[in-house]
Amino acid sequence: MSNSTVPSGRGHGTEAAVGGGRGKEPVAVVGVGQTKHVSARRDVSIAGLVREAARRALEDAELAWGDVDAVVIGKAPDFFEGVMMPELYLADALGAVGKPMLRVHTAGSVGGSTALVAANLVAARVHRTVLTLAFEKQSESNAMWGLSLPVPFQQPLLAGAGGFFAPHVRAYMHRTSAPDHIGAMVAYKDRRNALKNPYAHLHEEDITLEKVRSSPMLWDPIRYSETCPSSDGACAMVLTDRAGAARTPRPPAWMHGGAMRSEPTLFAGKDAVSPRAGSDCAADVYRQAGITEPRRQIDAVEMYVPFSWYEPMWLENLGFAKEGQGWTMTESGATELDGDLPVNPSGGVLSTNPIGASGMLRFAEAALQVRGLAGAHQVEGARRALGHAYGGGAQFFSMWLVAADPPTT
Amino acid sequence: MTPTEAGQVAVVAFAQSRHERATDGLSEVEMLLPVLRDVLDETGLSAGQIDFTCSGSSDYLAGRPFSFTMALDGVGAWPPIAESHVETDGAWALYEAWVKILTGEAETALVYSYGKSSAGDLPEVLTRQLDPYYLAPLWPDSVSLAALQTRALLDSGATSERELACIAARSRAAAADNPHAQLRGGPDAGALLEDAYVAQPLRTHDLPPVSDGAAAVVLAAGHTARRLASQPVWIRGMDHRIEAHSPGVRDLTRSPSTRLAAERAGLFEPGAPPVDIAELHAPFTAQEVVLRKALRLGEETAVNPSGGPLAANPVMAAGLVRIGEAAARIARGEARRAVAHATSGPCLQQNLVAVLESDGPAEDGPAEVGPAEDGPAEGGEGA
Numbered sequence: 001m002s003n004s005t006v007p008s009g010r011g012h013g014t015e016a017a018v019g020g021g022r023g024k025e026p027v028a029v030v031g032v033g034q035t036k037h038v039s040a041r042r043d044v045s046i047a048g049l050v051r052e053a054a055r056r057a058l059e060d061a062e063l064a065w066g067d068v069d070a071v072v073i074g075k076a077p078d079f080f081e082g083v084m085m086p087e088l089y090l091a092d093a094l095g096a097v098g099k100p101m102l103r104v105h106t107a108g109s110v111g112g113s114t115a116l117v118a119a120n121l122v123a124a125r126v127h128r129t130v131l132t133l134a135f136e137k138q139s140e141s142n143a144m145w146g147l148s149l150p151v152p153f154q155q156p157l158l159a160g161a162g163g164f165f166a167p168h169v170r171a172y173m174h175r176t177s178a179p180d181h182i183g184a185m186v187a188y189k190d191r192r193n194a195l196k197n198p199y200a201h202l203h204e205e206d207i208t209l210e211k212v213r214s215s216p217m218l219w220d221p222i223r224y225s226e227t228c229p230s231s232d233g234a235c236a237m238v239l240t241d242r243a244g245a246a247r248t249p250r251p252p253a254w255m256h257g258g259a260m261r262s263e264p265t266l267f268a269g270k271d272a273v274s275p276r277a278g279s280d281c282a283a284d285v286y287r288q289a290g291i292t293e294p295r296r297q298i299d300a301v302e303m304y305v306p307f308s309w310y311e312p313m314w315l316e317n318l319g320f321a322k323e324g325q326g327w328t329m330t331e332s333g334a335t336e337l338d339g340d341l342p343v344n345p346s347g348g349v350l351s352t353n354p355i356g357a358s359g360m361l362r363f364a365e366a367a368l369q370v371r372g373l374a375g376a377h378q379v380e381g382a383r384r385a386l387g388h389a390y391g392g393g394a395q396f397f398s399m400w401l402v403a404a405d406p407p408t409t
Numbered sequence: 410m411t412p413t414e415a416g417q418v419a420v421v422a423f424a425q426s427r428h429e430r431a432t433d434g435l436s437e438v439e440m441l442l443p444v445l446r447d448v449l450d451e452t453g454l455s456a457g458q459i460d461f462t463c464s465g466s467s468d469y470l471a472g473r474p475f476s477f478t479m480a481l482d483g484v485g486a487w488p489p490i491a492e493s494h495v496e497t498d499g500a501w502a503l504y505e506a507w508v509k510i511l512t513g514e515a516e517t518a519l520v521y522s523y524g525k526s527s528a529g530d531l532p533e534v535l536t537r538q539l540d541p542y543y544l545a546p547l548w549p550d551s552v553s554l555a556a557l558q559t560r561a562l563l564d565s566g567a568t569s570e571r572e573l574a575c576i577a578a579r580s581r582a583a584a585a586d587n588p589h590a591q592l593r594g595g596p597d598a599g600a601l602l603e604d605a606y607v608a609q610p611l612r613t614h615d616l617p618p619v620s621d622g623a624a625a626v627v628l629a630a631g632h633t634a635r636r637l638a639s640q641p642v643w644i645r646g647m648d649h650r651i652e653a654h655s656p657g658v659r660d661l662t663r664s665p666s667t668r669l670a671a672e673r674a675g676l677f678e679p680g681a682p683p684v685d686i687a688e689l690h691a692p693f694t695a696q697e698v699v700l701r702k703a704l705r706l707g708e709e710t711a712v713n714p715s716g717g718p719l720a721a722n723p724v725m726a727a728g729l730v731r732i733g734e735a736a737a738r739i740a741r742g743e744a745r746r747a748v749a750h751a752t753s754g755p756c757l758q759q760n761l762v763a764v765l766e767s768d769g770p771a772e773d774g775p776a777e778v779g780p781a782e783d784g785p786a787e788g789g790e791g792a
Contacts, residue, residue, distance in 0.1 A: 011414050011415025011416025011417065011645060011646060011675075012415060012416070012645060012646025012647075012648070012673060012674050012675030012678070012764065013415055013646040013647045013648040013673055013674050013675070014415045014511070022411075022412065023411065023412070023513075024412055024512050024513060024514075045542055046541070076474075077468050077474030077475060078467075078468050078469055078474075078496065079468060079469075079474050080474075081541070082537070082541070083537065083538075083541045083545070084467065084468075084469040084534070084535070084537040084538040085467065085469075085496055085497060085538050085753070085754070086541070087496075088538060088539075088651075088654055088753065088754040088755075088758055088759065089538075089539065089540040089541065089544075089654045090654075091651045091652070091653065091654055091758075091759075092653050092654055092655075096651050097651065097652055097653050098650060098651075098652070098665075098666070098669065099650060099651065100648065100649050100650060100651070101651040101759065102495065102501060102504070102505065102649075103495055103496050103497055103501075104493065104494070104495055104496075104505075105468075105477070105494055105495065105496035106492075106493055106494050107475055107478065113493055117493065117505055117508075120505075120508050120509055120511075120512050120514075121508055123412075123512045124412060124508050124509075124511035124512040125412070125511075126415075126508055126511065140541075146474055147474055147475075259491065260491055260492060260493055261489040261490070261491060261492070262462075262481060262486050262489060262490055262491075262492035263481075263486050263487055263488075263489040263490075264478075264481055264482050264485075264486050264487060265478050265479075265481070265482070267487065275489075276488065276489055277489035280488070280489050281489075284491075392475060392478050393478070395478065395481075396478075396492075
């Protein structure tokens with residue numbers, strides 16, 4: 001862009017003057033922190049919960065509160081705790097006093113969107129180091145009924161999200177002729193992966209495929225063991241610029257692409273099984289990151305799978321499997337921790353679901369994989385990983401692709 | 410894409426609803442739709458041609474979770490759009506969109522926000538915004554907290570009840586020319602002071618009206634802004650800061666977060682032209698006194714020529730309206746430089762400051778862009 005007719009470069013509100021010819025500032029993840037996720041953290045307040053995750057992210061980055069320029073925080077609907085705009089009260093606990101603090105809310109995708117908004121602050125050179133955090137403390141209230149408040153003249157959501165998504169799962173099974181056992185395979189895999197993740201909520205040591213398949217039917221065809229738990233938990237990341245990454249003690253994860261896409265909840269012609277907003281969002285991320293063959297070029301995926309069947313559904317939506325073939329990929333074992341495309345090595349949303357944080361956990365776990373810091377659930381040699389989140393009526397999507405190497409442009 | 414420099418993002422269109430005490434016959438999306446149509450019409454763009462969309466609203470006003478998803482129907486997000494949402498005033502949605510444009514990932518952005526305060530008892534609803542363990546159980550409502558702040562300011566000698574009544578009278582008199590305002594015109598300060606107290610030391614005139622309303626802004630970068638508007642209004646700088654939450658640990662007579670945000674936004678830049686107008690998100694009269702001091706505003710600055718939030722206070726949109734109103738006046742040639750302010754939280758806990766400027770005579774574009782009155786100044790009639 002030429003500067004001939006635009007105003008002179010007098011601009012304020014950014015840490016550094018932005019050069020006309022330079023590209024975006026590369027964004028690095030240098031700190032990741034999360035709480036141990038459980039059904040009820042009665043030992044801490046909401047402030048105590050978020051501070052625990054934030055402190056762990058800062059410790060990972062070996063930074064102090066004073067090194068943070070801004071805080072970007074996200075969570076799902078305020079009714080889940082019964083606190084309106086809780087970020088106002090959390091400013092003190094997150095060291096944000098005197099700093100900018102921004103609250104994002106994009107439904108279930110919010111954890112991912114929040115990270116992307118934070119990343120943009122670095123990419124635009126508005127700030128150099130940003131703390132981003134997402135949380136849910138579901139034990140403060142009741143998320144299922146918080147989701148189900150009756151609204152006059154609008155289609156009710158009935159009892160929670162499962163009732164909304166079960167017909168979409170059934171439509172996928174019908175469309176692809178997928179056999180009944182695929183969902184149970186996903187749940188069995190994710191719950192076993194969770195055993196390798198000390199922060200995961202569900203640690204079902206005695207899990208078997210048969211136990212999943214014989215668990216009670218909740219929302220046909222979704223069984224109890226194929227659905228996500230209700231968790232208290234928080235996840236935080238420290239994002240920084242190239243100079244910050246150069247100083248960091250542990251390997252950074254570099255952001256190579258990030259995007260959000262939204263479409264309306266309900267409309268004639270909507271593909272509820274494979275929403276276009278999801279495939280468009282993935283295509284945008286792949287374009288930014290130079291990914292042309294996702295299955296071959298991406299080493300690990302943390303995708304938002306709150307109900308087991310969403311793994312094969314998203315495999316197709318994200319371009320990892322041909323249409324109708326997602327379930328065969330799952331059935332083949334390709335998405336196991338030792339498969340050629342491990343999906344949810346952390347155990348995923350099926351094992352841990354502090355709703356607002358669930359998307360950020362996907363983004364953060366993807367970063368841990370390419371940093372080589374995922375511990376027992378590390379995917380051997382992971383260089384590129386995708387973090388994926390979705391929300392609302394399968395209508396809000398946010399994704400990022402992170403890599404061990406910095407972007408070349 | 411090449412990033413856009415801070416200072417090279419402009420407001421190219423603004424629209425707002427007629428703010429009313431209660432829009433019982435309208436859903437939120439019905440209230441919003443005409444405003445979105447108006448703001449896009451000003452630029453000639455369709456929703457699909459906008460690179461990024463960001464909105465601000467609150468589930469607690471709507472009384473339901475995910476209330477913003479219905480508003481998306483008003484945008485017409487098909488094919489899918491790049492879109493985000495903040496759970497606060499739309500001024501912060503505008504900030505997120507501004508950052509997105511600075512990255513170079515977007516050249517245009519649609520920002521909107523809305524609130525139907527009439528759906529509940531607003532002061533009671535706002536008590537749920539307080540520290541859930543130590544403050545919210547006491548149910549101190551927004552009026553009571555404003556009364557504490559006003560009392561602190563009166564006790565410090567920084568203002569008087571007469572000055573506050575003058576602020577109220579001036580605001581509502583200014584709103585007489587604003588077709589979108591809810592309280593337009595009214596008694597002078599002397600008459601106002603004869604009223605009884607609502608919550609000492611506040612009288613009715615010190616309080617904002619309870620309003621339903623919506624607003625929308627289109628932002629654009631550099632050359633795109635010039636193509637879309639005859640008089641783009643440049644955001645020279647923007648910043649926001651938050652303070653400690655508990656009113657008990659803050660000096661309520663000062664607003665250090667506003668001062669810092671203004672510094673960062675370049676308001677006090679040496680040699681800058683004077684600030685012609687200030688649109689301040691001060692729902693209670695005493696808060697204008699606090700903000701004037703924080704922003705170092707003198708007699709040369711006209712404060713809230715639109716009438717401000719004392720004339721119309723659609724919660725979640727009122728901050729975005731300040732930016733829009735300030736930009737509209739600059740686009741109409743009534744001002745060269747303006748400061749717009751938005752607030753969130755109890756007693757001005759969080760504050761955003763944007764510095765807006767016209768090009769100035771030296772940088773005026775060629776004449777073919779058309780007269781200023783065709784610019785993006787006219788807000789839509791909306792609902």
